[in-house]
Amino acid sequence: MFAGRTKLLESLIRSIEDQQMHLVLFGPRGIGKTSALHVLCSIAQEARYVVRYISCGERTDFPELFRAILNDIPLLYHENYDPTSDEIEDGLNFGHLLPDAPLTVAALSDVLAKISGTRLLIVLDEFDRAHGAEFRRSIAELIKNLSDRGSRVQLVIAGVAQNLNEIIEHIPSIRRNIIGIQLPNMAAEEIAELIANGQAESGMEFAQARRLIADVALGLPYLASLISQHAGLAALERDDSQVSPADVETAIGRAVEEIELRIAPANRHQIDRAFAEGRERELGLLSRVALQNSGRLDDMHVHEAIDLKVPAQDYLQSLSDLYGLIAPINDDPRDAYAFVDDGVPVYLWMRLMQDHVLRDLVMQS
Ligand SMILES: Nc1ncnc2c1ncn2[C@@H]1O[C@H](COP(=O)(O)OP(=O)(O)OP(=O)(O)O)[C@@H](O)[C@H]1O
Ligand SMILES: [Mg+2]
Incomplete structure (x- = not known):
């Protein structure tokens, strides 16, 4: 269950709604990028955006990806089609408007420029895992085109990066079209909320363990939830619903074993x-x-x-x-x-x- 991050979500929403900018959300592994994006996506959907969330991988291919996105957008949102037209009644989508030729950034930009009656939010998560330079360059070009045309399509790109440069290295010229937002560690109250959520969900009592878990977690949500889960299980194994500091110790030991396996x-x-x-x-x-x-x-x-x-x-x-x-x-x-x-x-x-x-x-x- 999602905890805290109110300020972050407010600033994401402001950048998208009011400034109509493209966003780059970056931060270290496990800081909560994907979790925040999921919440953002559902807020955007409630606000009647058409939202497409994509988790990028090594082999993510630009034409393939955007064909799939367009196949999901009904022609109802095309400025040239009347809601009563045959094409709309036949359930056609934007994908049907694409040429058979491989999809270029220019062709895609033309099609996307026709979106009306909604806003389209394309969320590209794990962008750092998309290794192709070609892919990144195409995304950059697309952002440039969309911005130049004041289009109703916005991109949110998220990934692990020390700074913005690493994620948008190919495209210095789009700097003024995007806002970079770095995810900070969570504040103590936010971690407390995360633990309280876990307590409510599991029925375990964390009062004696809360402080210690927060000290160990350093504001990192994945550490807080990892330790809370292991500590809760350790208490259960003792047939106790009160999680004790000793359970946290057990939890740390188990987490150490788990993390050790992932180190080269x-x-x-x-x-x-x-x-x-x-x-x-x-x-x-x-x-x-x-x-x-x-x-x-x-x-x-x-x-x-x-x-x-x-x-x-x-x-x-x-x-x-x-x-x-x-x-x-x-x-x-x-x-x-x-x-x-x-x-x-x-x-x-x-x-x-x-x-x-x-x-x-x-x-x-
Ligand atoms: N605000 C939050 N409230 C509750 N749990 C959270 C929150 N943010 C992150 N978590 C938990 O922390 C873990 C890591 O979060 P998440 O996957 O969102 O991070 P990430 O930045 O996308 O990581 P990666 O860099 O590996 O993609 C998950 O188990 C998630 O449930
Ligand atoms: Mg993630």
Whole structure:
């Protein structure tokens, strides 16, 4: 069940409705892009938009994709067809207007320009997974055409990216036609709402565990729900409806096992080396910086998190040379670093938390 994100949804709606802009929604893995898009889609549908949601994949092909979208839009929304016309009664759609030739951006733009009586919202999720440069270039060109013609079609593109550039690298000229919105981590109250929803759904009582789960989750919804679910199950296994801090500890342990499986063996090996050299705590703290800052390790936050005797840049570069777990972000204006694999900071942070929670529980008992 969806929690929080009110401000985000308001600003998405404002950009679409009032400014009629195309949107790029970006943020690190698991921050809640897809969840927010689903809510946005249903709000748009209620507002009588025609909405098409597409989850992109490696093989997403421009002509194929847009043919499928057009096949779904009835001619009722075409400015040249009268609602009583035969074509509409026969249930024809925009796809029937396309030439047999492969669909070009120009032909598609012409057809889309004829939409009237509704607005069409095309949502392209997981855009970072669409690898074809050709595909991205076509999307960029389409946005340009749609904007130039003041068309009733808007695109919302979402994906994992350090910044907007990475997602729209091919098309500097469309910058003024799109608004980039970065998903922030969720606020403490939003995570509390997420946990409360889980409590209402499962009938479990999270009062004693809520604070600890929020501390571990760092505003990341997928961590909050992962830990809540595992903790709830752990309590159930004890035949208890009250989720205890010890259940959270069990949950962290299970999450660590789960996440560990997703880390590439080469990175796993480097993590083992770093731990053997006593760098577990430091890497855990660095991971927290990354998880709280959309993956970025910048000078200021690194200094705050770790007591350094050398400039942050030197420190980060030497860590990068030693283990290869972090690397400079390409073309970053502040020369920030990032972990090379999304799963690594989550794993390192959970490992650190596992130790902490264990120690705190031992001290309490
Ligand atoms: N606002 C929210 N309320 C409740 N749960 C949420 C919320 N946002 C995200 N989640 C949960 O967090 C997990 C990850 O969310 P989601 O898939 O939306 O992230 P994403 O940014 O699309 O991830 P990816 O980068 O992998 O595509 C899901 O299990 C989802 O249910
Ligand atoms: Mg997603």
